[in-house]
Amino acid sequence: MAEVEKTRYSDEELLEFKAIILDKLEKAKADYDLLRSTITHTSSNDTEDTSPTFKVLEEGAATLSKEESGRLAQRQLKFIQHLEAALVRIENKTYGICRETGKLIPKERLKIVPHATLCIEVKENERR
Numbered sequence: 001m002a003e004v005e006k007t008r009y010s011d012e013e014l015l016e017f018k019a020i021i022l023d024k025l026e027k028a029k030a031d032y033d034l035l036r037s038t039i040t041h042t043s044s045n046d047t048e049d050t051s052p053t054f055k056v057l058e059e060g061a062a063t064l065s066k067e068e069s070g071r072l073a074q075r076q077l078k079f080i081q082h083l084e085a086a087l088v089r090i091e092n093k094t095y096g097i098c099r100e101t102g103k104l105i106p107k108e109r110l111k112i113v114p115h116a117t118l119c120i121e122v123k124e125n126e127r128r
Contacts, residue, residue, distance in 0.1 A: 009096045021114045025083045037074040082115035
């Protein structure tokens with residue numbers, strides 16, 4: 001008897017993926033909170049008592065640092081949203097199915113990129 005190709009992951013496998021995603025989501029949210037606090041935090045290590053030249057240099061560096069932190073925070077927020085969307089797909093039992101081909105995305109890929117919605121072949125063709 002020929003083996004039938006799986007069209008979706010089992011409930012047990014989905015629970016496995018859910019645990020991976022929840023772990024990554026927790027870490028991502030912690031990183032996001034840390035980035036946000038660096039943007040909004042007015043540090044007590046200020047330059048109030050130093051020379052005006054230092055103050056200008058310090059403020060310039062702080063602005064660049066805040067801009068970089070802002071970009072990183074945006075990327076982190078997008079990552080969190082992708083992970084949350086993956087959790088919705090798990091609940092809908094559509095997780096791990098390539099949105100282009102309809103085939104299952106290999107487990108190995110999903111363990112590394114748990115929010116993936118494309119199989120590696122489609123992803124590689126997309127880059128070309």
